Amino acid sequence: MNAIFKWLDAHNIPYKNKDIILQACVHTSYLNEHAELPGDNERLxxxxxxxxxxxxTDLLFHHEPMLNEGQMTTLRSQLVREEALAEYTKELGWDKFLLLGVGEEKSGGRERNSLLCDLFEAILGAIYIDCGYSYVAQILQEVIPKYVDAPKADEVVDYKTKLQECIQADTRQTVTYHLLRSTGPSNNPHFEMEVRMDTIVLGKGSGSSKKKAEQAAAKDAFLKVAR
Incomplete structure (x- = not known):
């Protein structure tokens, strides 16, 4: 049995649906080798x-001293960026729960930030669905608050948020992100995304994960729209 259940027991999290908890740990490479499983962790x-x-957002809104909108936006980007989520995953010991295919395991997938980031979010999603928001909050309270006031090596710009704010300043419309193509092997993927407002393509970008590609597309669009 996956060790995640021992972890949940030790933290007094009353899971009921073992299947959804286990699914949160399943990477696509593992699913390809275990067709009997219901799915991977992407939806979670x-x-x-x-x-x-x-x-x-709630944590930063209630922060003392009070933060302005720009400070909250920047700090939230730093707290939930891929590298940060991978660090939280390791701190909690969740990296041991990731179920990888043989090839992905051999190629170092367990140390890849993008996979650990996805695992972190998927486990949060499963716990939210099975146990409720309060238990997700309990976990996040354990790892994130101490980083709020920690000095940051660099400023992270959340172009997805900046683009949405820029668009909504002139219109009430929202933007959507679409995967154009995914290439490369599973241990070195490359994603290309585009951002649209209705049917209008605002920008395109690429990266080693979907999140990075979305940020690149948002930056491309923001620099055009904000001119």
Missing amino acids: EFMGDAVLQLWT
């Missing part, structure tokens, strides 16, 4: 990302 990652954004 989507849910976990939303819960993480809400919790982090």
